[in-house]
Amino acid sequence: MNKFNSTQKIGDIVNAFPKAAEIFKGYKIDFCCGGNRPLIEAIDEQNVNEAELLNKLNSTYENYEVSSKDKNWFDADTDDIIEQILNKHHAYLWSELPVISKLSTTILRVHGQHHPELSKVHRLFNTLKMELEDHLTKEETIQYPAIKEYQKSGSLDDLKKAVEIINDLETEHTGAGNILKELSEITKDYSIPDDVCETFEKTYNKLKELEADIFQHIHLENNILFPRLRNLAGK
Numbered sequence: 216m217n218k219f220n221s222t223q224k225i226g227d228i229v230n231a232f233p234k235a236a237e238i239f240k241g242y243k244i245d246f247c248c249g250g251n252r253p254l255i256e257a258i259d260e261q262n263v264n265e266a267e268l269l270n271k272l273n274s275t276y277e278n279y280e281v282s283s284k285d286k287n288w289f290d291a292d293t294d295d296i297i298e299q300i301l302n303k304h305h306a307y308l309w310s311e312l313p314v315i316s317k318l319s320t321t322i323l324r325v326h327g328q329h330h331p332e333l334s335k336v337h338r339l340f341n342t343l344k345m346e347l348e349d350h351l352t353k354e355e356t357i358q359y360p361a362i363k364e365y366q367k368s369g370s371l372d373d374l375k376k377a378v379e380i381i382n383d384l385e386t387e388h389t390g391a392g393n394i395l396k397e398l399s400e401i402t403k404d405y406s407i408p409d410d411v412c413e414t415f416e417k418t419y420n421k422l423k424e425l426e427a428d429i430f431q432h433i434h435l436e437n438n439i440l441f442p443r444l445r446n447l448a449g450k
C-alpha cells in the first residue's frame with residue numbers, strides 16, 4: 216500500500232520521510248514555509264503531475280535504506296532539536312552570510328557588465344542577509360533563552376514568551392522563503408554560465424547550499440519545534 220497521498224500535509228510527509236524534502240525541491244514544492252498545507256494545493260499551484268510525484272515519493276520510500284544520516288527529527292528530544300538549530304543552522308548562517316556577501320560583491324564587479332542579473336542577485340542576497348541577521352538575533356535573544364528556561368523550570372511565563380513570538384517568526388520565515396524563490400528564479404536554479412570564473416561558480420554553489428540549509432532550518436522550526444511549543448501551551 217502506498218504510504219503517501221496528496222491529502223497529507225507537506226510538512227508531515229517530510230517529517231515521516233526526510234528524503235522527501237529533496238524530491239519536493241526538485242518539483243519546486245515549498246516544504247518549509249509552505250509545509251502546513253495539503254500536498255494537493257502545491258501540486259495544483261505548481262502544475263505538477265500528481266501521479267508522477269506520488270509514484271516517485273512512494274517508490275523512493277519503499278526502496279530507501281535509512282542510514283544514520285537520516286535522523287528522524289520529528290521524534291527527537293526538544294533539546295536535540297534546539298542544539299541542531301543553534302549549533303548547526305544558526306552557526307552556519309553567522310559564518311557564511313558575510314562570506315557570500317563579499318563574494319556577491321566581487322562577482323557583481325567582475326561580471327556585472329555581461330550578467331545584468333547579478334545586480335538583482337546582489338541586492339536580494341543582501342536584503343536576505345540583513346533580514347536573517349535580525350531574525351536570528353530575535354530567536355537567540357528572546358525565543359531560545361525562553362525555551363531553555365522553560366525546559367529547566369517548567370515556568371509557563373517562559374513558555375508564553377517563546378510561543379507569542381512564533382507568528383512574527385513564521386512571517387519572517389515566509390519573507391526569507393520568498394527571497395530565496397526569487398533568487399532561484401533569477402539564477403535559473405544557480406546554473407553556472409559558460410563564460411564565468413571560479414569565483415562566480417563558488418558563489419552560486421554557496422548560494423545553492425545556503426538555500427538547502429535554510430529550507431531545512433525553517434522546516435525544523437515551522438514544522439517540528441513551533442507546533443510542539445504551541446501544543447505544550449495548549450494553543
Ligand SMILES: [Fe+2]
Pocket residue numbers: 300305351354432436
Ligand atoms: Fe532559527
Ligand SMILES: [Fe+2]
Pocket residue numbers: 350354384388433436
Ligand atoms: Fe527562524
